[in-house]
Amino acid sequence: MDQARRLTLPELEAALATMVHERYFEAESDDEAEMQAVEARDTEYLLTRIRCLELNLKAAEEELSWIGPGGRNTPAQSLRRIKALCARFPDLFNAMQAVAVTHPAVSREMLAMAIKQFRRDADALSQDDVVGLLTSVVNGAHQAFDAVLRTRKGAERKATSLPWGKHNE
Structure with a gap:
């Protein structure tokens, strides 16, 4: 997990895509792959997915942070x-x-x-x-x-x- 925390968003997204390709290739959507990962208790996939979501949220916050009062x-x-x-x-x-x-x-x-x-x-x-x-x-x-x-x-x-x-x- 420490390594996942240091990876950038594009690197994490690439790792997630690789996991989907290797483990959940039959899934027809990202949501379906996520459900399969939950059922399989694939913590590596789920933690990577969570970290991707966190970094996406942080990027969205920072996108407009310059306009804020403290920016x-x-x-x-x-x-x-x-x-x-x-x-x-x-x-x-x-x-x-x-x-x-x-x-x-x-x-x-x-x-x-x-x-x-x-x-x-x-x-x-x-x-x-x-x-x-x-x-x-x-x-x-x-x-x-x-x-x-x-x-x-x-x-x-x-x-x-x-x-x-x-x-x-």
Whole structure:
């Protein structure tokens, strides 16, 4: 098992495929091979399968860990992502919004420099203008979110206080 813990996901998947080929070649699916392994009490296969699942889960978690509140990136990683976002969104507003939301730990001044580097439609804007736009995108989104949330909470209370706003159960 110690060796299985040190293997990479592709190596474990290859080992699992070999076991299926050698031991469960009559199985028509991975699920069927797994059931046969359970019936045979094939702990080597089952432990390898579990480790594959663990590494798949870890890879899925790490795929988006960079966007989380505690996520830290190198400047090169951030620049690659910002460049991709700037290219992906045709209009400046959506590009700035995506960059601001996905890079909350990066200062707006740094984000503005990167956006100016990758967006031709930001060329005519000063560094301070882009920082101001980023601030307005973030603050405006928060204010709009809060406003909608407040109206929805109030609307629920008002609807339940009216006889025709109550649900018939």
